[in-house]
Amino acid sequence: MKKILMIATGGTIASAEGGDGLTPAMTGEELAASVPGIKDKCDLTVLQLMNIDSTNMRPYLWGLMRDAITEHYNDYDGFVILHGTDTMAYTAAALSYLIQNSAKPIVLTGSQKPMGNPYTDAKINIYQSILYALDDNSCDVSIVFNGKVVAGTRARKQRTRSFDAFESMNFPLLAVIHDDRIVRHYIAPTTAQANMVSYQRLNDRVFVLKLTPEVKADIFELLRGHYDAIILETFGIGGIPEYDDSFEKAIFGWVDSGKTLAVTTQVPEEGCDLEVYQVGKKYSEHPSILQAADMTTEALVAKLMWILGQTNNPKEIHRLFYQTINHDRQEEL
Ligand SMILES: NC(=O)C[C@H](N)C(=O)O
Numbered sequence: 565m566k567k568i569l570m571i572a573t574g575g576t577i578a579s580a581e582g583g584d585g586l587t588p589a590m591t592g593e594e595l596a597a598s599v600p601g602i603k604d605k606c607d608l609t610v611l612q613l614m615n616i617d618s619t620n621m622r623p624y625l626w627g628l629m630r631d632a633i634t635e636h637y638n639d640y641d642g643f644v645i646l647h648g649t650d651t652m653a654y655t656a657a658a659l660s661y662l663i664q665n666s667a668k669p670i671v672l673t674g675s676q677k678p679m680g681n682p683y684t685d686a687k688i689n690i691y692q693s694i695l696y697a698l699d700d701n702s703c704d705v706s707i708v709f710n711g712k713v714v715a716g717t718r719a720r721k722q723r724t725r726s727f728d729a730f731e732s733m734n735f736p737l738l739a740v741i742h743d744d745r746i747v748r749h750y751i752a753p754t755t756a757q758a759n760m761v762s763y764q765r766l767n768d769r770v771f772v773l774k775l776t777p778e779v780k781a782d783i784f785e786l787l788r789g790h791y792d793a794i795i796l797e798t799f800g801i802g803g804i805p806e807y808d809d810s811f812e813k814a815i816f817g818w819v820d821s822g823k824t825l826a827v828t829t830q831v832p833e834e835g836c837d838l839e840v841y842q843v844g845k846k847y848s849e850h851p852s853i854l855q856a857a858d859m860t861t862e863a864l865v866a867k868l869m870w871i872l873g874q875t876n877n878p879k880e881i882h883r884l885f886y887q888t889i890n891h892d893r894q895e896e897l
Contacts (some may be wrong), residue, residue, distance in 0.1 A: 566641040566698050567607045570596060571632050572614040573625075575648030575687045577675040588615040590679055595646060598679050599690045606698055609640075618648025618655070618674075623768045623869060626658040627631055633663060633670060633824035634762045642669045642697030646690070649674045649721055649729050652707060656716035657866035658766070658767055660890040666760045669702035672716070685710065685727040692741045703752050704890050708736055713739040713746075717863040717892035720832070734835055734858040735884040735891055754842050765873035767792060774830055775799055784818050792876075793824035793868045795861060801829060802836045802844035812846065819852040824872065824881060826864055828856035835859075852878055854885045859893045867892065 572578065572592025580589040590598075592610040602608060613628055633643050647655055656672050663670060673693040675686035693708040705716030707730055714732040722731040732738075739748040769792040773783065787794060798804050798816075804811050804827075819825050827847060828835040835858035838848035847853050856864055871884045888895050 565607045566693060567609070568697055569632075569636055569643050570608060570610045570694075571629060571643060571645045572610060572612045573614050573618070573621075573629070573645060573647050575618050575646060575652075575674040576678055577646055577648075577673075577689070578615060579617075579678045580680055586617075586678065588617060591615070591647060595679055595686070595690065599687045602694050606694060606702055608694075609754040610866065611636075616648070618651040621648070621651040621655060623658070623766045625762075626655060626662060626766070629655070629659060630662040630762060633659075634760075636670065637760060640668070642702065643671065644662070644690070644693045644697050645670070645672045647672050647674050649676065649709075652731070653719040653860070653862040654722055654866060656705055656707050656714075656719055657863040657892070658869070660716035660863075660892065661866055661870035662763050662766075663705065664761045664763075664889060667703050668760070669697045669699075670705045670716075671697045671702075672705070672707045676725065676729055680682070690787060695744060696741065696746060699746055701746075701748060701751055701894070708741065711741045712713040712737050713741065715891040717866075717890045720860055720862065732896075733860045734833060745789070763870060763874065766869040767872035768869055769793065770795065770868045770872070772797060772865065775804065781814035784814035788821075788823070789816075791823075792872055794828065795817065795826045795828060795864045795868065797828055797861065798836065798844065799829075800831060801834075801840050802827065802838040802848075803841055804844055804847065806843055807831060815847065815853070816850070819850060822855070822876075822878070824868060825852065826854040826856050826868060828859065828861060828864060851882065854882065856857070857893050863892045 574588035578590040579586040673689045677684040679686040707714045718735040771791040774797040780823040838844035
């Protein structure tokens with residue numbers, strides 16, 4: 565029988581109404597005991613790592629999850645993390661960079677309604693996550709939610725109330741799960757899954773800046789003391805205002821001083837390409853301006869934290885950024 569480590573971190577799935585709003589109350593053991601059938605399918609061990617609303621998730625807590633998985637890596641066949649949905653996409657992306665090339669599946673799940681709610685989605689999500697973690701063709705980090713399997717770097721929480729909370733952005737679902745049946749859209753090449761590699765360090769000085777009409781370019785200088793990287797969410801396929809030269813000065817000043825800048829779009833689907841319009845093209849050739857293409861902002865945040873945790877050498881930052889990891893960006897042709 566395969567062995568699964570279930571790591572409980574909190575979220576709505578564990579929450580109950582305490583008079584002050586929903587807050588995590590149930591333990592991982594109680595959650596596992598609430599899902600019929602899973603103990604017959606696998607040898608299940610539960611580890612309670614924390615019990616928080618995922619609003620309070622932070623990079624050092626991602627490190628605790630990484631440690632729990634890597635320290636027990638050889639003892640289990642797969643890992644299921646119970647997590648709040650609000651920041652699950654960030655955690656899934658962060659773990660995709662912290663634990664790479666894992667032949668053993670690392671599955672995140674949670675729910676929109678607490679386990680104690682009679683109409684909860686918690687049971688089916690836990691059940692199907694375990695099913696997916698037990699399957700021989702599963703590997704690397706993914707989210708299993710409402711019958712969808714999303715690569716850990718491609719998820720976005722798209723809906724605040726519906727059970728169908730997550731979408732896979734700019735990339736197909738890895739699989740769908742109908743009751744007990746996994747229908748795969750993607751099967752990992754087995755040779756690519758040789759040796760798991762884990763990373764220790766993250767640099768959390770990464771800021772997301774969304775352009776809005778009339779936003780002041782002075783913000784770059786205000787951010788300088790606090791952040792090492794900015795992810796710029798431009799308009800459309802890659803528009804940056806040029807009614808004066810303030811953005812040009814701020815952006816080139818930022819990268820020429822050795823800081824990191826990644827350019828993406830605030831449009832949810834289809835990605836960014838600075839070369840299409842005059843309002844973006846002048847930024848497209850600069851070697852230190854990283855182009856996000858079809859990556860999600862969640863994955864960009866995690867990837868830059870990971871990269872800047874390893875190096876501050878611009879060439880190395882560039883190399884790591886354009887490397888495709890766990891499906892995070894389209895492969896360069
Ligand atoms: N559905 C959820 O899990 C939401 C909750 N606030 C959390 O992210 O922890």
